[in-house]
Amino acid sequence: MVRFIVKRLLALIPILLGISFVSSMLFYIVPGDIVTVMLGQHVDPLTYANVRKALGLDLPFWENFIRFIQGVFCGDLGYSYIQQRPVNQIILEAVPVSVKMGIMALLINIIVGIPAGILAAINDKRISGRVLNSSSIIIFSFPAFIAAMFMQLILGVKLGWFPVSGSEKGMLSYVLPGLALGLPLSAVNARLARASMLEVMTQEYIISAISRGLPYRRVIIKHGLRNALIPVLTNFGMFVGAFMSGFVLTETVFNLPGMGRLVFSAINARDFPVLRGILFISALFAVLTNLLVDLIYARLDPRIATVIVGENTDAAG
Amino acid sequence: MPPVRRFIRILLTVKPLLWGTMIAAVISAASVLAPLISPVDPLAQDLSASLSAPGGQWILGTDALGRDVFSRVVYGSRISLAFAFWVLTLSLLTGTVLGTVAGYFGGIVDSVIMRVSDIFLSFPSLLLAMIITAFTGPGMVNLVGVFVVVYWAVFARLIRGQVISIKSMPYIDAARIAGTGPFGIITKHLLPNCFSPVIAYGAMMMGDFIIGETALSFLGLGIQPPKPSWGVMLADARNYLFTAPWLMLAPGFAVLITVLGFNLLGDGLGYLLNPKQHERVGVSYGNTEG
Numbered sequence: 001m002v003r004f005i006v007k008r009l010l011a012l013i014p015i016l017l018g019i020s021f022v023s024s025m026l027f028y029i030v031p032g033d034i035v036t037v038m039l040g041q042h043v044d045p046l047t048y049a050n051v052r053k054a055l056g057l058d059l060p061f062w063e064n065f066i067r068f069i070q071g072v073f074c075g076d077l078g079y080s081y082i083q084q085r086p087v088n089q090i091i092l093e094a095v096p097v098s099v100k101m102g103i104m105a106l107l108i109n110i111i112v113g114i115p116a117g118i119l120a121a122i123n124d125k126r127i128s129g130r131v132l133n134s135s136s137i138i139i140f141s142f143p144a145f146i147a148a149m150f151m152q153l154i155l156g157v158k159l160g161w162f163p164v165s166g167s168e169k170g171m172l173s174y175v176l177p178g179l180a181l182g183l184p185l186s187a188v189n190a191r192l193a194r195a196s197m198l199e200v201m202t203q204e205y206i207i208s209a210i211s212r213g214l215p216y217r218r219v220i221i222k223h224g225l226r227n228a229l230i231p232v233l234t235n236f237g238m239f240v241g242a243f244m245s246g247f248v249l250t251e252t253v254f255n256l257p258g259m260g261r262l263v264f265s266a267i268n269a270r271d272f273p274v275l276r277g278i279l280f281i282s283a284l285f286a287v288l289t290n291l292l293v294d295l296i297y298a299r300l301d302p303r304i305a306t307v308i309v310g311e312n313t314d315a316a317g
Numbered sequence: 318m319p320p321v322r323r324f325i326r327i328l329l330t331v332k333p334l335l336w337g338t339m340i341a342a343v344i345s346a347a348s349v350l351a352p353l354i355s356p357v358d359p360l361a362q363d364l365s366a367s368l369s370a371p372g373g374q375w376i377l378g379t380d381a382l383g384r385d386v387f388s389r390v391v392y393g394s395r396i397s398l399a400f401a402f403w404v405l406t407l408s409l410l411t412g413t414v415l416g417t418v419a420g421y422f423g424g425i426v427d428s429v430i431m432r433v434s435d436i437f438l439s440f441p442s443l444l445l446a447m448i449i450t451a452f453t454g455p456g457m458v459n460l461v462g463v464f465v466v467v468y469w470a471v472f473a474r475l476i477r478g479q480v481i482s483i484k485s486m487p488y489i490d491a492a493r494i495a496g497t498g499p500f501g502i503i504t505k506h507l508l509p510n511c512f513s514p515v516i517a518y519g520a521m522m523m524g525d526f527i528i529g530e531t532a533l534s535f536l537g538l539g540i541q542p543p544k545p546s547w548g549v550m551l552a553d554a555r556n557y558l559f560t561a562p563w564l565m566l567a568p569g570f571a572v573l574i575t576v577l578g579f580n581l582l583g584d585g586l587g588y589l590l591n592p593k594q595h596e597r598v599g600v601s602y603g604n605t606e607g
Contacts, residue, residue: 014432014435014436015435015436015439018432018433018435018436018439019436019439019440021436022436022437022440026448026449026452027452029449029452029453030452030453030454031453031454137333137577137580137581137584138577140580141524141573141576141577141580142573143528143531143532143572143573143576145532145535145551146531146551146569146572146573149551149554149555149558149565149569150565150569152558153558153559153562153565153566157558157559240441241440241441241442241444242441243441244441244444245441245442245443245444245447245532246443248443248444248447248532248536249532249535249536252536253555263444263447263448264536266451267447267451267536267537267538268537270451272451272452275448275451275452276448278448279440279444279445279448282440282441282444283439283440283441283445286439286440286441287439290439
């Protein structure tokens with residue numbers, strides 16, 4: 001297990017370097033002159049030169065890349081000339097909103113997705129199982145922001161149950177955004193849980209448990225569910241990426257001042273250092289979550305760790 | 318059974334495939350025949366009819382500038398489908414070339430290609446697309462380019478996996494012994510046999526690309542107004558959500574149905590093209606899927 005963890009951590013180094021590389025490339029792909037695009041045509045020459053220098057564009061690309069990595073190590077992601085504040089500070093202010101929304105979405109995802117998948121698997125041959133399974137693909141096809149607008153219209157305006165925008169009403173303001181983000185992805189969860197449950201239910205140890213006369217419900221929960229949930233868990237790494245992309249749209253629709261709306265406002269203000277910082281932070285977060293999921297996975301199913309270390313191939317592959 | 322009848326039988330047995338094919342066919346037909354279907358020019362403004370409710374002369378109502386929502390939704394399908402088609406083609410092409418090279422030749426080439434793809438896959442994909450587009454600027458061509466950069470790695474991995482699993486098959490060895498060169502083996506024996514999961518996955522990804530285009534256009538990063546992209550229409554509709562909900566419902570349902578169609582198509586093709594599942598078609602699948 002220790003060897004497995006060390007191996008996974010070592011595999012992280014090239015990935016982190018790559019993420020930093022892509023992030024520091026961003027300033028170089030702007031067509032035309034980036035400082036003019038940021039600050040407009042009529043910027044005075046002194047400011048122009050200062051900003052250009054501060055962005056590190058007077059240096060060759062490699063030095064700029066190394067400077068970005070140094071900055072990251074010291075916890076410095078650059079400076080926003082639009083807001084006149086360090087990027088770290090701007091991002092840190094927005095994080096709590098997104099975290100609350102993410103927790104809400106994750107809760108909805110788990111509470112709705114897993115039971116729906118299990119029910120669909122148990123009732124596989126019945127009409128209720130079919131309905132669950134067919135509706136999961138419809139819900140899964142809902143893009144989060146369209147789901148958000150539908151919910152705003154129906155639950156927010158027509159029924160008036162939840163606030164439609166802003167974050168003033170405490171956790172209640174996060175219900176609709178959480179639903180919009182969590183519900184479509186819970187369908188993915190349900191489909192996975194169903195497939196894995198159907199597979200587990202044909203295993204010999206389940207059949208033997210049932211033939212020993214154990215109550216069906218107990219076999220399902222104690223023997224089936226435990227093993228069926230492992231593939232579902234590994235997929236949570238994927239949700240992190242989907243959540244990060246979903247934040248931008250859902251927070252924009254619901255006017256929540258989180259990371260997502262920060263992306264939106266930074267895009268409109270051409271606040272490039274903020275965008276670069278957010279891209280780096282979210283990739284870092286996604287990579288670390290995936291690592292965590294892998295470690296939990298290896299803990300739940302010890303065969304994984306031995307196979308990967310034994311094979312002597314790169315764990316990330 | 319003759320192949321045509323067999324195909325129809327499979328189509329009728331695998332319900333997702335049937336529905337997916339139907340929806341995809343209807344949407345494609347609508348986009349090709351857009352000038353015939355839509356009653357008026359999608360850009361024609363009629364300010365006297367601004368924000369008319371659906372019904373009567375305007376099937377799905379009009380927007381704030383008095384443009385016909387139905388015509389705009391129909392023309393929007395052209396943008397979405399063309400975009401998804403180009404992204405799929407180009408990222409599949411890039412992914413196939415790199416994935417085959419990595420899988421077939423292995424060694425250092427494989428390691429380099431796979432480490433680079435790891436890096437691209439570690440970013441949240443749509444967020445990466447949004448942020449790159451924020452730097453490169455909006456527009457159809459930029460958008461296609463950015464999506465290819467973001468999504469090629471997915472296909473490269475898929476193809477590489479297929480190539481590796483097929484390349485150790487006896488018939489590949491036989492071809493090699495018979496004197497076929499690497500190029501011949503790849504094009505004649507490897508690629509034709511590794512495409513079936515890719516086709517199903519590609520259909521699913523069409524839905525993702527359409528969502529991506531809509532999302533970026535919604536944020537003002539993709540297709541620019543006044544072009545009738547569904548995302549642009551949804552962005553306009555936000556301001557009138559409470560007074561003119563049809564502005565949101567029409568493009569919203571258009572996106573939903575199109576994405577659903579491609580997801581069903583991918584789902585159905587996945588069952589059809591997977592040999593293990595194929596035997597079960599009609600036995601298990603046909604009975605479980607309403």
